[in-house]
Amino acid sequence: MNKRWMVFATAAAVVVAFAAGVMIFRDRSQQEVARALQSNNDALVRAHSPVYGNPAARVTIVEFLDPACETCRAFYPIVKGMVNAGFGQIRLVVRYATLHKGSDTAVQILEAARQQGKYWEAVERALASQPQWAAHHNPRPELIWGLIADTGIDVAKARAAADSPEIDRLLKQDAADMRALKVDKTPGFFVNGTPLRDFGAAQLKALVDQELAKARGQ
Numbered sequence: 001m002n003k004r005w006m007v008f009a010t011a012a013a014v015v016v017a018f019a020a021g022v023m024i025f026r027d028r029s030q031q032e033v034a035r036a037l038q039s040n041n042d043a044l045v046r047a048h049s050p051v052y053g054n055p056a057a058r059v060t061i062v063e064f065l066d067p068a069c070e071t072c073r074a075f076y077p078i079v080k081g082m083v084n085a086g087f088g089q090i091r092l093v094v095r096y097a098t099l100h101k102g103s104d105t106a107v108q109i110l111e112a113a114r115q116q117g118k119y120w121e122a123v124e125r126a127l128a129s130q131p132q133w134a135a136h137h138n139p140r141p142e143l144i145w146g147l148i149a150d151t152g153i154d155v156a157k158a159r160a161a162a163d164s165p166e167i168d169r170l171l172k173q174d175a176a177d178m179r180a181l182k183v184d185k186t187p188g189f190f191v192n193g194t195p196l197r198d199f200g201a202a203q204l205k206a207l208v209d210q211e212l213a214k215a216r217g218q
Helices: 002-039 070-084 103-114 119-128 141-147 155-162 165-180 201-217
Strands: 051-053 059-065 090-096 188-191
Touching: 051 070, 059 070, 059 201, 070 090, 070 119, 070 201, 090 165, 103 119, 103 141, 103 155, 103 165, 119 141, 141 155, 188 201
Parallel strands: 059 090
Antiparallel strands: 051 090, 059 188
């Protein structure tokens, strides 16, 4: 009995130690993100970043998004719903984190569509059809051109713009800001400058509600 108890106690101690290690690692990672944000505050929102919602909203959700990321696809309607339900008090700022193969080309297409005022239509088409073009073993982002052709976009003009130095600079700036802010997975969220500590839709909504309450109390 004593031997069994000792085995059980040892196993329990290992589990507790592992859980504590995970918490310490997570806290340390969050502290690193917070320190990075303090020293790179300008890296959070850039003038070139797409904005959905009221530009003057009091609460800003910054999302580092990868068009080829399945979780980004799942979160898009959730975040859009938060903005739409915010009565002009919430806005979404999109930054790019092209971590998947082919996603840089996808961003070039989205940005070329933005130059013609078709950005959000292109984003929604690209995310809705993600399984068709974003297979990790064989990504084919060029298929997005056909998927957005009926949005009213001038495809020939957009194709020429996709390889422009302007869009290339945008991609490089977002990649540099992603590294500076220690964003290493997508989607990466910040709400009014506060990084999302525990990932999840409920956690994101709680953080947004917290910032809304602060804004109303001002």
